[in-house]
Amino acid sequence: MSILTAFLSLVVEFAVGYPAWLFGAIGHPVTWFGRLxxxxxxxxxxxxxxxxxxxxRGVHALLIIVLVPAAIAFAVEAMLSGIPAGLVLTAILATSLLSQKSLAEHVEAVADGLDNGRAAVSRIVGRDPEKLDRAGVCRAAIESLAENFSDGVVAPVFWIGVGGLAGGVAYKAANTADSMIGHRTPRHEAFGRAAARFDDLINLPASRLTALLIVGASFFVKGADAGNAWRTVQRDATKHRSPNAGWPEAAMAGALGLALAGPRSYDGVMVDDTFMGEGGHRDAESADIRRALKLYRVADFLLIALFGLLSVIVIAA
Structure with a gap:
């Protein structure tokens, strides 16, 4: 019933997110993984x-990071499966692995307060926000919305659908490891190599699905161009330095008529990325962030509908 668990977790997390009081009381799975x-x-x-x-040793560390939390999650799910409300309780636990609500809130905060946008954007991107102009802040928010839709919503729910709570936990632990030690720095170039490569692998299906969801959402959002989104994905997705980030970013760039990615600074180091999309002549504005949020919300609804349909099929079978 992992598909139904994934569907229920999407619905519940969409409605309530991860409550601040709960985070204050017990933290969050990402913080737990982070300590390990x-x-x-x-x-x-x-x-x-x-x-x-x-x-x-990086391989050994990755095995511990992924397998220990996954084994605990598997045991919890097995224990809950024996009680009447076990499926619902498992789905509620799985909501902690998703970020539909918080992602939209963080990106909307950038649009709402562009005068203080660097402070807001620093919570959702890894680049140096102090080096961004107004248009750069807007592009960074839109890029992060697209990429985090894949990493923070589509990928975890995909792996919940494949492997239940344990599958989602394993994904989230591996993804957290990549974000912490998967960087090409002197300290983590060797030790974090396994984490970075494994994260690339497990994000392959979700990044492609995310691009399709954004293209599909473009049919329903006024001013978005589904045809250009699809063409941009075909042309630019594989040009990104990441094997996965280019797919949702290219879809978002094409749908909105913007140029995303391109050269940017991380920790003071310039990264010469290729632009996604052909809208380089146009400066991004807060209105573009809000258009991107509309696309995101419709794409997220399509994702929920997809897992709802899969759940119906599974139940009927």
Whole structure:
């Protein structure tokens, strides 16, 4: 019943998100994974070790990061399956792995307060917000909305649908590991290699599905261009330095008629990325963020509808 678990978790998280009081009381799965990852990074990733040894230890760390939380989640789901409300309780637990509501709120905060946009955008992007002009802040928010729709919503619910609560937890743990140690820095180039490669692999299906959802949403959002979104995906998605981020970003760029990605600064280092889309002549504005949010909300509704349909099929079978 993992498909039904995924559908119910989408519906519940869409409605209530992850309550702030709960975060204050017990934290969040990402913070729990983060403590484990930090501990392993401190214990296993020594500057004095060779790169080969650090790569091996990075594999060992990744196995612990993924398998230990997944095993706990599997045991919890198995225990809950024996009670009448077990499916609902499992779905409620799975909502902690999704970020539909918080993603929209964070991106909308950028549009609402562009005068203080750098502070808002720093919560959702990894680049250097102080080096962005107004249009750059807008583009960064839109890019992050597209990419985090894939990483924070579509991918976890996909893996919940495949492997139940354990599948979603395994994905979220691996994705958190990539965000913490999967960077090409002197400390993590070797140790975080396994985490980065594994994250690329497990995000492949969701990134493609996200692009299709954005293209589909473009048919229903006034001013969006579904045909251009599809053409931009076909032309530009594989040009991105990430094997996955280019798909949702290209779809969003084409739908809105913007140029996204391109050269940007991370931790003071310039990254010369290719532009997604052909709207380079047009500066992005807060209105473009709001158009992107409309696309996101419709695409998210299509995702919920897709899992609802799959749930009906599973139940009927």
């Amino acid at each position: 990852i930090s501990f392993l990074d401190r214990r296993l990733n020594r500057d004095t070790d060779s790169d080969a040894l650090r790569r091996r």
